[in-house]
Amino acid sequence: MLKRSTKLSRRLALLLSAGIGLGSVAVTAHAEDAAQTTTPAVQPASFGAWGVDLAGRDTAEKPGNNFFKYANGTYLDHLTIPSDMTSYGPFNALAELSRQRVQTILNELSAHPVKHPASIEEKLGTFYASFMDEKSVEKQGTKPMQADLDAILKMKDAAAFATLAGSATTGFATSPFSLAINPDAKDPTHYALNVDQDGLGLPDRDYYLKPEFAAKKTAYQTYITKVLTLIKWPEPAQAAAAIVAFETKLAETHWARADLRNPEKTYNPMTVADLAKAAPGFDWVGWLTAAGLPKEGLENRTVIVGEPSAITSGAAELAKADIGLLQAWEAFHTVENATSYLPDAFVQARFEFSKALTGQPALPARWKRGVQATSSAMGMALGKVYVERYFPAENRTAMQKLTNDLKDAFRIRLQHNTWMSKPTREAALRKLENFEVQVGYPNEWRDYSDLAVKKGDVYGNAKNGIAFEWHYWVARLDKPVNRNEWDMTPQTVNAYNNPLFDQVVFPAAILQPPFFNAKADAAVNYGAIGGVIGHEMTHSFDDEGRKFDEHGRLRDWWTKADADRFQKLADRLGAQYDAFEVLPGVHVNGKLTMGENIADLGGLTLALDAYHASLKGQPALVIDGLTGDQRVFLGWAQVWREKLRDDTVKQLVVTDPHSPPQARVNIPMHNIDAWYKAWDVKAGDKLYLTPKERVKIW
Template identity: 45%
Template sequence: MKRTLIWLACAGFVAACSQSTPPPAEKAPAPAPVAAAPTLPPLTSGVTKENMDTTARAQDDFYRYVNGHWLDTFQIPDDKPMSGAFVKLDDEAKANIRAIIEETAKAADSTDKDKQKIADLYASFMDEAALESAGLKPLEAEFARIDALKDKKEIPALVAHFLQIGATAPFGGFVHQDNKDSTKYVVDLQQDGLGLPDRDYYLENDAKLKQIREAYAKFIEKMLAMSGDKAAAASAKAMLAFETELARVQWTKVQLRDPIKGYNKETFGDLAKLAPGYDWKSFLVAAGIEGKTDYVIVGQPSYMTGMDKILTKTPLATLKTYFRWQLLRNYAKYLNKDFVDARFAFYGTELRGVPADQPRWKRGVGLTEGIIGEAVGKLYVAKHFPPESKARMDQLVKNLLAAYKQSIDTLDWMSPETKKAAQEKLAKFMPKIGYPDKWRDYSALEIKKDDLVGNVMRGNAFEYQRNIDKLGKPVDRAEWGMTPQTVNAYYNPELNEIVFPAAILQPPFFDAKADDAVNYGGIGAVIGHEISHGFDDQGSQYDGDGNLRDWWTAADHEKFAAKTKALVAQYAAFEPVPGYHLNGELTLGENIADNSGLAIAYKAYKISLGGKPAPTPDDFSGDQRLYIGWAQAWQAKVRDKFAIELIKSDPHSLPVDRVLGTLSNQTPFYDAFGVKEGDKMYVAPEKRVTIW
């Protein structure tokens, strides 16, 4: 549900003081001039008219009406799988961070150790000459560890080590709150082990996915050959077969959305029954889990059983090659140019259709954020997020929460009993805006200016240990799951929190110089989206304290299911790429959030007007600007190959479908733009899905 806002304030400067004419000499001196009251520039409409195609009818294709000229003239940059509003903001954030890092690096004898670590980590990535000279040497110790395996009983300890250094293994683990006891931290074990985005890439036989499988096998062969495997072709064939076996026993993305089925509390003894051939004792000790807790949560029990059987029948030599391959795949981007290029040729060009890799500086910024992100965020916030922005955002969030509070009592699908519980949950929502109150401590993280691979491994190990150390301690409710410089937002049901990092609080989501309406359609709908996750098909299963508990009546569930069933069918009809329809079940939660968020943003906008008419900074009404703001926020172009990946693995609908699907269910949109029967945007009133 993490995925992936400022109030209606205007920015302006105080006008210069007015000048007073000197008094005549014969009169007494006049009082000293008094400064004029501050004046603010008039608000802009917030509508980017140059992006519009007004030859398109808003009633037939609103996405094109708002973004058509941009769609016709904008070319996706060669280094991107998609581009648009989110990507533009991310690019701007990365450029700002680059400047911060480079300024930090120039500061001589810095006494700020975090700043020094940021500079050294970035420098280790940018030193291409050193990486060319090193070749595969940075991975030699890890390869030796794999080669030294004498028995399959040693594999669990190796898996634990892979989790610590951030390399893919047949299953993964992470620390979070216990879904049924939000006062405790627990370890979750989850299916993993694949090099392609989803199990469908291994198991479905349409032409495009088969082509990607064939290219993946060639990619494996090339990388293994580059690493010295003299039987690379045979090894690649074995790797694809092994990963396909893992894919067959994995749960689908739709199955993974069910938090009840995914909550399986297992004692350490239960693990032995689940996968009897796996040495869990060895794993738990090596992973640092034993002694800190006496149970874990297994996300997909049937997968663990299936994985155990696969590991049992697979020769040790094949498993050693598999771990060697996964280590190489995960770390190739930190090696010399040949490995970087080979990895990008598959994951960038073949899989996503991207012609060129990102500039090295941008990849270096991404790495630095990934390893020491909050230290970077602290510098970013100081320079790019003024305190007044946080204050205005606080108010906007309050407005959206107030709109939800009013709406709960009017819902036709929620009983009085459940409405009371919903109000209680809403009252416990915890907004986090801009940046954390307490910054992360990186004093235990070791960074060396001349050791990129070592820095990445130590960085992953630092984060792993930081999370393991939470076990047995009180839950830190102030912790953030995203850095301030992340262009995104999220709802976390276990903390019942909505989080809006600083970097998303910019146009087209929020424009401090624009009229309220377009901001409610942009960032207001994003706020409403995240709040609604607390009441969607997943989030509604958690109470206000973050515990997985059913607080709905049976009748509520039935009424809500009827609405969501219609939403599933509605979005499943979208076909962003010929032959590839959206998965209405996979995208259900996000579609609920989009529809609910925009509906609530509209109500909050009306509340903000206080009964007064909307301002008219242009030819559009307030309601029209709100819906234009929604379409502007999701402006995007996506390469077909990447669109297929998103359709298969992402719980969000494609941007164009997020806009059109959501608007077709908003009755005020019909009124604002005069949408009538016969128009392509028209959906009969009885078929519109209205949740909030």
């Protein structure tokens, strides 16, 4: 997908690692918690007469030395990241446009909030109006949260802790393990329960264990101390130190993110009874019961355990933990999870930590926080209104045509693949033919009739939204999977590949310039949105996606020889990314980013093929001195013209399966033969690779 959050349920884990976009750091989600800070608007991007910002290029840079800089250098030299953001580029610009459009919708709907709203329009308007009533939030103080804090103080033993942690699915509490309901990876027609490692407050285990993040860890402990002080917790500094020490122990047990990308290693089915034997020290039945799962037959119900060693070790750590520590840990994380709905003192405390973590200097305006909060609770309801107002029907039609063009190009690539054996190639073609694309908005809209919203109850409304979402999935647990469910809202600037459905989804909000531009030259659209389409398609055949068959089942349908040949090519490509230095001493993790890198190379390759096929044998036009192939490459490069803060880069290199923008342009390009011809790249240029060094997978 296009942007990735670092705090995810397993529901999104495969989807988000099989997407196209740059990851968003965890604190960006927090940073919608804004006071009254306003940020000067960034000037809207100009894409010229035919879809490319020619003035944004740095023509003093030789394309063969740094194509990213050649295509985007002048634009980026004059770009200042808004003070309330950690990065800025096309994703951010379109996300901001989407927020503004949603704000317009919510401003209209919230003009007359209702005490007990019934219609979805009333619920949306009342939810947003209540959130925006900052005076009321300040007046209520911590009273709305008191019942949750009292429940924590009443927690006197391990069984009570497991019960409280289980309730995290329906409120602001936290849990040392995550629980999700997803299609079963080996039978995606039915849902399964997934249990995974969790419990860390910093972005990744490396933040606890590696010395280069020591300052961030210290800032985190300072933040915990401030939060506990605000709620008058006894000995807050001592409790904060104990919490960080406890989470460090959990971090030592956690699997690395690169290992989480292996769907075979993270598929470990067992009954709840077997889980209790494998991971003693935690009341699993009590935890699951508190989460609302049916009690009857619970011990015999199957769960899919993602990281068995981490779950076992985590349970052992919990068994040793003092109940006072667990109370403080729960109290801190409950406040942290609810901060958006609490008075400004809590927001400011979190922002100070956010600033230390990412370098973001200012908080966004409160209305952005309100848009985010309302979207979290009723995203699909907002999406329906968004589509009606802002998504032209012709965009859906144009995308469907482009998708078919890319699918045709991929079919030809597979038919002529030289390193695949015939049986594997035939199976790959079957998978491609089964490939489903959904564009703009889902085929079915969600019903929010059961979601309770009350005027003036900011904390309660948000908590009800969390509970509604969880109950929505619990109700589906023993029912057939609905393939029309989306894991993104239409107003999300992103796209994703769902390997369990052999499906890709393109929300409405991404189908705008520079990704898709109805007024642009065809070559530019093929390079931009065509590259995105190809990227998502090839995710079905990357190092993760290839392990799912044409029905979305986790099954090894490759011969060993084919898998070995594929891996050798993937390793060669990974080495190119490992060598890429983002900042002095900071390198891309080629293993973590492998799937995205393969998809970038495949997507751009397919986009170029589809563009050539669209010419139907006719010569391409030359526009402003640029050939068709050159415009395809510029279309792709322009999508990635993003600037990031240094601390954000350092975080994303550890947490994000997507490579940084420069790498997403330069490395795929210099593996494609047509790029050399298009830009007259020769030996001696910095990006030059000999033909034998170029990696060709699809």
